Amino acid sequence: MSDIPQRPTLAVVGATGAVGTVMLALLTERPDVWGEIRLVASARSAGRTLRVRGEDVPVQALAPEVFDGVDIAVFDVPDEVSAQWAPVAAARGAVAVDNSGAFRMDPDVPLVVPEVNADAVADRPRGIIANPNCTTLSMIVAVGALHRAFGLESLVATSYQAASGAGQSGIDTLYAQLELVGGTRELGQTAGDVRKAVGEEGLGPFPAPLALNVVPWAGSLKDGGWSSEELKIRNESRKILGLPGLRVSATCVRVPVVTTHAVAVHARFSQPVTAGQARDVLASAPGVAVLDDPSAGEFPTPADVVGTDPTWVGRIRQSPDDPYEVALFVCGDNLRKGAALNTLQIAEFLAGG
Amino acid sequence: MSDIPQRPTLAVVGATGAVGTVMLALLTERPDVWGEIRLVASARSAGRTLRVRGEDVPVQALAPEVFDGVDIAVFDVPDEVSAQWAPVAAARGAVAVDNSGAFRMDPDVPLVVPEVNADAVADRPRGIIANPNCTTLSMIVAVGALHRAFGLESLVATSYQAASGAGQSGIDTLYAQLELVGGTRELGQTAGDVRKAVGEEGLGPFPAPLALNVVPWAGSLKDGGWSSEELKIRNESRKILGLPGLRVSATCVRVPVVTTHAVAVHARFSQPVTAGQARDVLASAPGVAVLDDPSAGEFPTPADVVGTDPTWVGRIRQSPDDPYEVALFVCGDNLRKGAALNTLQIAEFLAGG
Numbered sequence: 145m146s147d148i149p150q151r152p153t154l155a156v157v158g159a160t161g162a163v164g165t166v167m168l169a170l171l172t173e174r175p176d177v178w179g180e181i182r183l184v185a186s187a188r189s190a191g192r193t194l195r196v197r198g199e200d201v202p203v204q205a206l207a208p209e210v211f212d213g214v215d216i217a218v219f220d221v222p223d224e225v226s227a228q229w230a231p232v233a234a235a236r237g238a239v240a241v242d243n244s245g246a247f248r249m250d251p252d253v254p255l256v257v258p259e260v261n262a263d264a265v266a267d268r269p270r271g272i273i274a275n276p277n278c279t280t281l282s283m284i285v286a287v288g289a290l291h292r293a294f295g296l297e298s299l300v301a302t303s304y305q306a307a308s309g310a311g312q313s314g315i316d317t318l319y320a321q322l323e324l325v326g327g328t329r330e331l332g333q334t335a336g337d338v339r340k341a342v343g344e345e346g347l348g349p350f351p352a353p354l355a356l357n358v359v360p361w362a363g364s365l366k367d368g369g370w371s372s373e374e375l376k377i378r379n380e381s382r383k384i385l386g387l388p389g390l391r392v393s394a395t396c397v398r399v400p401v402v403t404t405h406a407v408a409v410h411a412r413f414s415q416p417v418t419a420g421q422a423r424d425v426l427a428s429a430p431g432v433a434v435l436d437d438p439s440a441g442e443f444p445t446p447a448d449v450v451g452t453d454p455t456w457v458g459r460i461r462q463s464p465d466d467p468y469e470v471a472l473f474v475c476g477d478n479l480r481k482g483a484a485l486n487t488l489q490i491a492e493f494l495a496g497g
Numbered sequence: 498m499s500d501i502p503q504r505p506t507l508a509v510v511g512a513t514g515a516v517g518t519v520m521l522a523l524l525t526e527r528p529d530v531w532g533e534i535r536l537v538a539s540a541r542s543a544g545r546t547l548r549v550r551g552e553d554v555p556v557q558a559l560a561p562e563v564f565d566g567v568d569i570a571v572f573d574v575p576d577e578v579s580a581q582w583a584p585v586a587a588a589r590g591a592v593a594v595d596n597s598g599a600f601r602m603d604p605d606v607p608l609v610v611p612e613v614n615a616d617a618v619a620d621r622p623r624g625i626i627a628n629p630n631c632t633t634l635s636m637i638v639a640v641g642a643l644h645r646a647f648g649l650e651s652l653v654a655t656s657y658q659a660a661s662g663a664g665q666s667g668i669d670t671l672y673a674q675l676e677l678v679g680g681t682r683e684l685g686q687t688a689g690d691v692r693k694a695v696g697e698e699g700l701g702p703f704p705a706p707l708a709l710n711v712v713p714w715a716g717s718l719k720d721g722g723w724s725s726e727e728l729k730i731r732n733e734s735r736k737i738l739g740l741p742g743l744r745v746s747a748t749c750v751r752v753p754v755v756t757t758h759a760v761a762v763h764a765r766f767s768q769p770v771t772a773g774q775a776r777d778v779l780a781s782a783p784g785v786a787v788l789d790d791p792s793a794g795e796f797p798t799p800a801d802v803v804g805t806d807p808t809w810v811g812r813i814r815q816s817p818d819d820p821y822e823v824a825l826f827v828c829g830d831n832l833r834k835g836a837a838l839n840t841l842q843i844a845e846f847l848a849g850g
Contacts, residue, residue, distance in 0.1 A: 333803060361796060369772055446691070448689055448710075450687065459714075461722045462721060
């Protein structure tokens with residue numbers, strides 16, 4: 145990382161999006177390791193001014209020249225935009241840290257969660273580092289800490305995914321649907337009546353109504369009936385943990401929550417693990433906050449932890465039938481640790497922060 | 498069952514509750530195998546008149562005499578009321594079919610799901626038959642069909658449980674919370690703001706806000722940090738399936754849905770099972786409806802199946818890493834099959850229906 149100077153120049157590509165907005169807030173809140181911060185977006189947004197570190201910064205249109213003099217470029221844009229432009233940034237000398245799905249499984253691109261595999265950033269032959277999917281990120285810091293201590297053998301993960309995982313249109317759709325059904329006590333008791341109230345045009349990015357409902361689908365259809373989101377949890381967990389043979393089975397379900405993904409994790413290890421042992425490891429793990437006292441009503445919920453940085457863990461239990469298996473309930477803000485924060489943590493690590 | 502006459506007399510105890518209301522609707526809809534139907538509730542509700550089979554029927558106060566001449570008494574009342582009164586009904590000659598938790602794990606009381614273990618009704622030394630918990634019931638018909646075909650070895654079940662599982666107060670609480678947060682777009686983005694909007698007094702029967710949230714808790718605290726609801730899934734599944742050594746690990750989570758529980762099931766069998774084999778078994782299983790074509794956006798969701806009788810199954814997948822494991826997403830109306838319908842099916846089976 146010797147090629148990155150003190151107070152490097154950072155470019156934020158996708159500065160005007162839902163994740164970009166969180167990124168600018170984080171850049172303002174966190175210790176400032178940056179020299180120039182350059183904001184980049186599509187031509188449509190160019191010319192706008194956004195506030196970061198207390199200053200108004202103009203948004204520049206995405207073009208090869210915007211990367212000249214940039215040391216690190218973070219991308220939060222659609223896959224196809226990243227696929228085209230991250231290599232352009234790298235060719236101009238920047239390290240590209242990309243939050244799309246374009247490069248995550250590329251063997252020449254490290255997939256990095258600083259608390260788990262920070263050292264992987266060093267080997268980046270394409271000059272690109274990938275940021276994991278938000279659902280993987282919502283649990284992997286906790287799972288990684290347990291793996292280091294006990295040796296992970298298999299994982300069943302079922303998600304309770306927030307609407308904002310589908311971007312700003314996901315958020316807007318959920319709020320619009322809630323306004324339609326919120327005051328109507330008859331809705332939700334008869335098959336299809338929520339669907340009728342919402343209408344086909346009100347579904348937004350979701351394949352079924354999300355208000356007063358849960359929807360067992362996220363992403364696109366892959367082989368064997370698996371959704372792309374479910375396979376991302378499997379494939380990305382394997383790559384981040386360095387466990388190519390890890391057995392992973394996931395079911396991804398969208399729930400009517402605005403922001404913060406929750407994941408019920410049932411993990412099996414190579415040795416018996418008590419709840420107390422798991423709790424001790426998690427309590428001292430960087431990036432993890434344990435909230436686990438059901439007798440006092442304490443466990444993480446999305447609405448109670450949204451807007452915070454840690455991976456929150458509660459409901460830590462040893463299986464009554466298998467001493468090698470531990471169950472957890474994990475919550476992580478999908479726009480912060482699940483996207484903007486982890487991307488920025490990678491950039492800060494590169495910057496020697 | 499020779500002691501139950503043609504057109505037997507049925508008593509419905511708890512006729513005025515949320516499940517009782519569904520019971521009366523089902524008694525009106527379904528083939529009429531009953532002679533007299535007697536409605537029973539607490540003294541507070543006695544004297545009211547409720548409509549069943551198109552007739553107005555007076556509600557009688559719970560007392561030993563109401564069971565005189567009753568052949569079958571179905572109970573949907575709190576555990577302590579059942580514990581006291583189901584034996585009274587049995588002593589007066591009725592078969593008590595009880596939907597509380599009071600008798601489910603009693604070795605002298607069969608725990609029955611007609612599609613799975615109807616024959617178990619015959620051995621009822623106490624004159625009492627128990628109806629399973631609603632979350633177990635929401636998945637067990639599908640799981641039971643797969644067990645018969647492939648031999649179940651272990652089960653990970655994570656629930657997406659509806660508010661009505663906590664009774665009428667659960668329903669009322671969810672609607673009231675939705676009215677508070679429905680039109681407020683700022684809510685749900687900052688930790689604790691939903692909690693502040695709802696207030697401590699607005700939590701109702703839930704330990705955290707349910708609107709714009711999910712809550713990883715149902716029931717009471719048991720050993721090892723498990724909730725009573727999670728252990729019910731384990732213990733009841735073992736008893737119903739006749740598998741005392743079955744490995745079961747469950748995480749129960751309440752979601753902002755009015756009625757219909759969903760369960761993500763990851764089940765491991767004694768032999769390899771393809772998705773096609775599982776789908777074929779489920780498609781021909783009594784009480785199961787398969788809705789599984791993600792390419793056409795087809796999978797069950799609570800809002801699309803609420804108010805119907807079957808156990809709906811979709812997202813049928815074979816694990817990519819373990820050919821013995823199958824994942825499913827199951828939806829069942831927790832007030833119908835999860836409570837009133839199964840209770841009535843047991844009663845009808847006793848009546849020779």
